[in-house]
Amino acid sequence: MYCPNCSEEMNSEVYENQPVLHCSHCGCSFFEENGLSKIGKGTARYLAHNKKSDFILSSQKLCPKDSTVMSSMHNNDEVLQNIPLSQCTVCRGIFIYPEDLLTLKKARETPFPALRAVLVFSFFTLFSLSALAGFVTLQTRNATQTRADDIIKNVAVSQSGRYFFFSFKTLTPVRSEVTFINTRTKKVVVKTLSSTAKTLHYITTTDMDPISDLSYFITLTDEKGRVILKTETKKLSIISP
Numbered sequence: 001m002y003c004p005n006c007s008e009e010m011n012s013e014v015y016e017n018q019p020v021l022h023c024s025h026c027g028c029s030f031f032e033e034n035g036l037s038k039i040g041k042g043t044a045r046y047l048a049h050n051k052k053s054d055f056i057l058s059s060q061k062l063c064p065k066d067s068t069v070m071s072s073m074h075n076n077d078e079v080l081q082n083i084p085l086s087q088c089t090v091c092r093g094i095f096i097y098p099e100d101l102l103t104l105k106k107a108r109e110t111p112f113p114a115l116r117a118v119l120v121f122s123f124f125t126l127f128s129l130s131a132l133a134g135f136v137t138l139q140t141r142n143a144t145q146t147r148a149d150d151i152i153k154n155v156a157v158s159q160s161g162r163y164f165f166f167s168f169k170t171l172t173p174v175r176s177e178v179t180f181i182n183t184r185t186k187k188v189v190v191k192t193l194s195s196t197a198k199t200l201h202y203i204t205t206t207d208m209d210p211i212s213d214l215s216y217f218i219t220l221t222d223e224k225g226r227v228i229l230k231t232e233t234k235k236l237s238i239i240s241p
């Protein structure tokens with residue numbers, strides 16, 4: 001059975017009486033329909049950290065059991081709404097990324113997740129960037145760090161043949177795009193990473209110039225498209241988080 005994300009062989013494991021297919025290469029997991037809600041934070045943490053790389057491929061995902069194309073799972077639950085889950089229409093199994101598994105279990109532990117989500121959302125929309133930056137500075141207690149480094153975490157870049165991967169995380173859910181500039185030809189390419197507010201941002205494309213020719217800057221916007229943050233232009237190099 002092969003991983004829907006990275007295509008490596010998955011391991012068949014059992015945690016808290018729940019059968020789990022886990023990929024120790026990229027850390028993704030595949031649960032039975034009700035299995036995801038039955039595992040605890042300890043198992044989630046173990047599964048999410050048991051990985052060799054942060055390989056994220058946004059192409060369509062095939063069920064590891066029956067190779068059916070999985071579809072994104074829509075849910076009215078306040079916590080699940082912000083977490084990209086894929087579900088198999090045949091065996092009803094659920095696929096989840098390691099980071100999302102952690103986010104889900106952490107959110108579940110917090111009382112009144114609905115209230116918490118509302119608070120985070122209104123905090124984010126009502127306050128200006130300066131308030132957000134102030135909050136971040138307060139949290140890290142390190143005023144010398146740049147605002148961008150505080151908000152944007154774990155930038156990862158890789159290129160393999162025609163495939164180009166770019167990903168990063170943000171502290172709060174935001175919309176994001178990356179502007180790539182070819183330093184030789186001056187060609188500018190703008191790629192949207194998250195068209196809705198998310199904390200994990202990534203693209204996979206096949207039409208990029210070689211990494212050695214590219215510089216980039218990241219633009220974060222809020223739900224209304226207002227710019228929250230624009231990073232300085234940096235040279236692109238293979239970066240692992």
Ligand SMILES: [Zn+2]
Pocket residue numbers: 003004005006007008023024025026027028
């Ligand atoms: Zn995998």
Ligand SMILES: [Zn+2]
Pocket residue numbers: 063064065066067068088089090091092093
């Ligand atoms: Zn299936």
